[in-house]
Amino acid sequence: xxxxxxxxxxxxxxxxxxxxxxxxxxxxxxxxxxxxxxxxxxxxxxxxxxxxxxxxxxxxxxxxxxxxxxxxxxxxxxxxxxxxxxxxxxxxxxxxxxxxxxxxxxxxxxxxxxxxxxxxxxxxxxxxxxxxxxxxxxxxxxxxxxxxxxxxxxxxxxxxxxxxxxxxxxxxxxxxxxxxxxxxxxxxxxxxxxxxxxxxxxxxxxxxxxxxxxxxxxxxxxxxxxxxxxxxxxxxxxxxxxxxxxxxxxxxxxxxxxxxxxxxxxxxxxxxxxxxxxxxxxxxxxxxxxxxxxxxxxxxxxxxxxxxxxxxxxxxxxxxxxxxxxxx
Numbered sequence: 001x002x003x004x005x006x007x008x009x010x011x012x013x014x015x016x017x018x019x020x021x022x023x024x025x026x027x028x029x030x031x032x033x034x035x036x037x038x039x040x041x042x043x044x045x046x047x048x049x050x051x052x053x054x055x056x057x058x059x060x061x062x063x064x065x066x067x068x069x070x071x072x073x074x075x076x077x078x079x080x081x082x083x084x085x086x087x088x089x090x091x092x093x094x095x096x097x098x099x100x101x102x103x104x105x106x107x108x109x110x111x112x113x114x115x116x117x118x119x120x121x122x123x124x125x126x127x128x129x130x131x132x133x134x135x136x137x138x139x140x141x142x143x144x145x146x147x148x149x150x151x152x153x154x155x156x157x158x159x160x161x162x163x164x165x166x167x168x169x170x171x172x173x174x175x176x177x178x179x180x181x182x183x184x185x186x187x188x189x190x191x192x193x194x195x196x197x198x199x200x201x202x203x204x205x206x207x208x209x210x211x212x213x214x215x216x217x218x219x220x221x222x223x224x225x226x227x228x229x230x231x232x233x234x235x236x237x238x239x240x241x242x243x244x245x246x247x248x249x250x251x252x253x254x255x256x257x258x259x260x261x262x263x264x265x266x267x268x269x270x271x272x273x274x275x276x277x278x279x280x281x282x283x284x285x286x287x288x289x290x291x292x293x294x295x296x297x298x299x300x301x302x303x304x305x306x307x308x309x310x311x312x313x314x315x316x317x318x319x320x321x322x323x324x325x326x327x328x
Contacts, residue, residue: 001030001246008189011035012182018042019060019137030246034191037177045138045178048323054316061135064147068314069131070099072106072142073156076185078122081107091119094183096161097142098312101321103164103194104142105181118144127152138320140181158196158240159256162308165270166195168208168216176324180245186253187224192242195250198263199237200297206239210293211267212286221249230255236263236299260299264290265307276311277322 003011011031017023018039025035049055054066064070072095081090089110097104106122108115121128134147158164175193183192199206199218206218218241223231231237234257241250267290272282294301313321 001244003189003191005184005189008182008184008191011191015182016060019141020058021060034177034180034245041176041178045320045323048319049138049316052316052319056137057135059135061137061141061143061145062316064130064132064134064136064145067136067316068099069129070097070134070314071127071129071152071156072097072104072122073127073152073161074106074122075103075126075158078106078108078119079185091115093122094181094185095122095142096156096158096164098156098161098163098310099314099317100136100139100142101163101313101317102139102179103181104136104140105183107141107143109143112144114144114146114149117149118147121149121151125151125155127155138317139178139324158254159238160308161196162269162273162276162310163313164194164196164240165266165273166197166208167213167267167270168210169213171195171197171208171216171218173325175243175245177245179324183242186240187222187242187251190244192244194240194242196266197239197241198258198266199239200299201231201235201237206237207297209263209267209297209299210290211271212289212293214293215297219249220252221247222251224251224253227252227255230257233257236260238262238266259305260294260301261303261305263299264294264301265305267294268307269309272307272309272311273313276313277318277325282309 054062074093074095078093081092091108095106108119129150130147132148133145135143135145180191180193198209207215238256238258240254243250275282
């Protein structure tokens with residue numbers, strides 16, 4: 001199933017109306033089923049937010065004043081939106097936020113001075129710090145609002161982000177409807193759930209490396225043509241992938257050759273992020289178990305590259321993420 005940019009714009013408008021409590025769609029087919037799941041999930045998420053004292057406002061967003069300071073790190077250049085917003089020019093990008101726990105669509109209404117400033121800063125620098133009254137529509141939409149803006153000192157790439165990391169252990173978990181983001185910039189237009197995995201490539205098959213389980217074959221639906229040069233010459237590759245609600249397979253949108261030490265660091269950072277979610281500490285037993293799983297997969301890391309163990313997830317997004325993953 002493929003969406004055009006016009007189809008995606010219509011779906012995005014429906015999602016925004018669901019967010020605002022304005023409609024309860026009863027459409028047929030696979031899109032209709034996804035929209036009903038999204039609407040049901042939105043109602044349940046409001047209960048999770050209310051427990052944390054962060055109810056959404058009339059515009060469907062949670063104010064950054066209730067959340068705390070965040071950083072966003074664009075993985076694409078900011079550009080004028082092709083989706084046709086009715087209230088004037090809008091720019092946007094896909095960005096990572098470790099504080100919010102995932103990938104978010106940053107939407108900037110250029111008539112507003114704050115959004116204009118954010119747009120200009122993100123065009124020149126991939127990382128931005130926001131504090132004060134930014135607007136987060138959890139889990140995947142952000143507008144600058146009236147936030148105070150500063151440049152981030154340490155930009156983060158998709159390869160580094162803890163919140164995007166996945167391993168063979170959890171790649172089969174069905175994403176929640178709220179975890180998909182509308183996007184037309186990385187591959188064809190669609191609703192996408194992004195993950196970053198380390199894979200061992202054998203012929204045309206990718207084996208996703210584990211943490212504490214066994215490697216698992218990645219079911220690939222498509223590889224973007226521009227990514228192929230980075231994949232052809234490498235055996236061990238870190239991939240940025242997405243899947244859509246109606247697809248079992250994953251689309252590969254970016255890739256980078258890595259060493260076994262990098263893959264081990266990825267798995268350790270993944271494990272530490274899960275420990276961050278449940279409020280506990282990573283111990284040596286888990287690290288030893290990850291090393292043993294790697295040996296069973298045929299890899300012998302000499303050491304490991306420095307894993308990203310910086311914990312920065314804010315309390316309310318942590319509650320949201322735990323609920324989305326069925327852990328709280």
